Amino acid sequence: MKQLQDPVLREVGALFRSAHALYDSKYRRLDLQRGQFIFLTRICECPGIRQADLAALLRVDKTTVAKVVPKFLRSGYLTRRRDEQDERVWRLYPTPRALELYDLVIEEENRSARACFAGFSAEEQAAARRLLRRMRENCEADLEAYRKEQKNDQKSG
CATH class of the missing domain: 1.10.10.10 (Winged helix-like DNA-binding domain superfamily/Winged helix DNA-binding domain)
Known part of the structure; x- marks a missing residue:
């Protein structure tokens, strides 16, 4: 598994x-x-x-x-x-x-x-925001790539 x-x-x-x-x-x-x-x-x-x-x-x-x-x-x-x-x-x-x-x-x-953010320093808060934004951007790029792939599959199939 x-x-x-x-x-x-x-x-x-x-x-x-x-x-x-x-x-x-x-x-x-x-x-x-x-x-x-x-x-x-x-x-x-x-x-x-x-x-x-x-x-x-x-x-x-x-x-x-x-x-x-x-x-x-x-x-x-x-x-x-x-x-x-x-x-x-x-x-x-x-x-x-x-x-x-x-x-x-x-x-x-x-x-x-x-x-x-309770217990987080200002630096930790900024880092968390920055890292989450990057993760979101990566996921959005992955979603767009998937959607393009689906469109191409529909055109060819």
């Missing part, structure tokens, strides 16, 4: 799931379901973003965004307006209610980051 050579992605996954379980518990009372806060924060940070750009920014598929946006519109967190140059394009804007929620979410993210 093969053995796992490095549990680093399991640790990253466990960190992700722990943080999101806490967020989901706290945000449920704000009418946000599992993981939806990340969509809202990015829209607040990038007012006027297109749905396709939001999907790319969050590294999720377009259908996931297409499911979340109507809920946010109904809940009063977002408004949607047509692009002035290209009327086929819709742009997403946070409402004042979303901006209030954004402040709470960012406060919680900052609190969680402090908890994660």
Whole structure:
């Protein structure tokens, strides 16, 4: 039987799931379901973003965004307006209610980051951020290579 050579992605996954379980518990009372806060924060940070750009920014598929946006519109967190140059394009804007929620979410993210880095020196924190960013970039490059390979396989098959 093969053995796992490095549990680093399991640790990253466990960190992700722990943080999101806490967020989901706290945000449920704000009418946000599992993981939806990340969509809202990015829209607040990038007012006027297109749905396709939001999907790319969050590294999720377009259908996931297409499911979340109507809920946010109904809940009063977002408004949607047509692009002035290209009327086929819709742009997403946070409402004042979303901006209030954004402040709470960012406060919680900052609190969680402090908890994660408890006992770390400033140098260790900087090193962890730098190394995680490099790991993410490597994984993204691996994903892109896989997607290109899949496209080539589809063309030839």
